[in-house]
Amino acid sequence: QKEVEQDPGPLSVPEGAIVSLNCTYSNSAFQYFMWYRQYSRKGPELLMYTYSSGNKEDGRFTAQVDKSSKYISLFIRDSQPSDSATYLCAMPSQGAQKLVFGQGTRLTINP
Amino acid sequence: GAGVSQSPSNKVTEKGKDVELRCDPISGHTALYWYRQSLGQGLEFLIYFQGNSAPDKSGLPSDRFSAERTGGSVSTLTIQRTQQEDSAVYLCASSPQRGSGQFFGPGTRLTVL
Numbered sequence: 113q114k115e116v117e118q119d120p121g122p123l124s125v126p127e128g129a130i131v132s133l134n135c136t137y138s139n140s141a142f143q144y145f146m147w148y149r150q151y152s153r154k155g156p157e158l159l160m161y162t163y164s165s166g167n168k169e170d171g172r173f174t175a176q177v178d179k180s181s182k183y184i185s186l187f188i189r190d191s192q193p194s195d196s197a198t199y200l201c202a203m204p205s206q207g208a209q210k211l212v213f214g215q216g217t218r219l220t221i222n223p
Numbered sequence: 224g225a226g227v228s229q230s231p232s233n234k235v236t237e238k239g240k241d242v243e244l245r246c247d248p249i250s251g252h253t254a255l256y257w258y259r260q261s262l263g264q265g266l267e268f269l270i271y272f273q274g275n276s277a278p279d280k281s282g283l284p285s286d287r288f289s290a291e292r293t294g295g296s297v298s299t300l301t302i303q304r305t306q307q308e309d310s311a312v313y314l315c316a317s318s319p320q321r322g323s324g325q326f327f328g329p330g331t332r333l334t335v336l
Contacts, residue, residue, distance in 0.1 A: 155227070213265055
């Protein structure tokens with residue numbers, strides 16, 4: 113079993129829809145949670161960084177953490193074609209050094 | 224300000240040759256990381272630097288892989304006697320301190336023929 117599980121998709125939704133992206137993890141020692149967005153042939157871009165359980169909002173993006181269920185989510189409201197990318201969840205492991213990544217979900221927003 | 228830069232952006236080499244990949248982190252970032260991204264394996268950690276020392280090299284796949292960092296800044300990842308399975312995108316990231324978000328460069332796409 114991988115430490116971080118993420119449905120690779122692909123996920124295709126119409127413009128304006130609410131998108132929900134999810135990851136589960138097995139290591140209860142994970143304390144920090146990140147979401148990265150990666151456009152084709154580009155490096156991952158840090159989108160959201162959360163520490164505690166609950167919600168964190170930044171513009172159209174909301175990150176949600178449920179440590180009791182070992183489940184994290186990223187919601188995108190009013191999705192735009194420019195949101196089309198691969199979204200990766202990540203968690204620092206081993207003394208907050210290396211990041212452990214989910215497989216990434218490939219998202220397409222259709223105009 | 225400038226982000227993380229990597230060079231070359233693309234590298235095609237023949238099996239058995241050595242390659243060097245370079246990373247320039249964000250100025251002032253003390254932590255530097257190398258990852259590898261391939262289709263079948265996703266994003267995998269290779270090595271972590273704090274300053275010029277590498278306290279975690281656990282992700283290096285074989286002794287053909289090595290890395291160094293000088294002046295607490297630029298880092299070079301060297302792959303000796305490249306194999307076809309080394310073909311991947313090699314990504315470098317830096318962060319201001321351990322435990323904070325990591326900022327990635329655009330990557331070097333390595334193709335071993």
